[in-house]
Amino acid sequence: MDLVGIYLREAFEGEGCPICRILQRFEEGEIGTILYEHVNDPAVRERFKASLGLCPYHAWRLFEIASSNPLYGGLGVAIIYEHMLRTYLKSFNEATGEGRCHLCSLVEEKERLIVTAIAERMDELLPVYRNSRAVLCKRHYELLLGELEKRNPAFVDQLKETRRKKLENLRNLLERFIENSDYRSERGPSVEESRAIRFSIEALKGLPLGINITNFDAKAKGRKRGIRLGWKV
Ligand SMILES: [Zn+2]
Ligand SMILES: [Zn+2]
Numbered sequence: 001m002d003l004v005g006i007y008l009r010e011a012f013e014g015e016g017c018p019i020c021r022i023l024q025r026f027e028e029g030e031i032g033t034i035l036y037e038h039v040n041d042p043a044v045r046e047r048f049k050a051s052l053g054l055c056p057y058h059a060w061r062l063f064e065i066a067s068s069n070p071l072y073g074g075l076g077v078a079i080i081y082e083h084m085l086r087t088y089l090k091s092f093n094e095a096t097g098e099g100r101c102h103l104c105s106l107v108e109e110k111e112r113l114i115v116t117a118i119a120e121r122m123d124e125l126l127p128v129y130r131n132s133r134a135v136l137c138k139r140h141y142e143l144l145l146g147e148l149e150k151r152n153p154a155f156v157d158q159l160k161e162t163r164r165k166k167l168e169n170l171r172n173l174l175e176r177f178i179e180n181s182d183y184r185s186e187r188g189p190s191v192e193e194s195r196a197i198r199f200s201i202e203a204l205k206g207l208p209l210g211i212n213i214t215n216f217d218a219k220a221k222g223r224k225r226g227i228r229l230g231w232k233v
Contacts, residue, residue: 005121008114012128016199017137019114019144020207026110027209030103031058031065032072039076045083050099053084057210058103104210111211115140119147122155126162135166135199137206170200 011018038044173196206212
């Protein structure tokens, strides 16, 4: 296996969605690089300006990461947002739209590359995935399935079957968690059953990343309307 393959294999050996987890590390790394090296980089600052300081999700991630690491502190964030406020105040009386978030674009690009790299190495990664506790989230399963249909269709059915089994296993664990939470249960829920709660959320919704949150909002508008009509609100 090549270097990219080894890196992907490690992700598939782990727990939860391997792609979300790679992207979470990537996102944190990019935020760290911005805070550590690029606070005064004019090119990066221009990209911040286009969105008036990132999307809400990434603006708060930047703040959280800066606040939780003494290496960064608040200075970098202060410099960036002083500039953003200055930019905003300059056109205070004009209606200004907000462009694409720089970090959302970076993560989406990385996501595309990873999904393609996985689809190309499915013969080596599928057996690892089948035998590990990893469960692709719905978004990443669907993206990977789309890529496999184009590049490696022989694996489509195997990936579907693997996902179905993994989700059934999670459902069984949740069922047992519920049963064993009953006061008449002798042993109470096991660690594995308790952990299945968070992995079930991850399997359907992915990790709280910009790609999962921002995209959901865009699609949710139509869905919300549907629900309202259905409930006759
Ligand atoms: Zn995912
Ligand atoms: Zn963003």
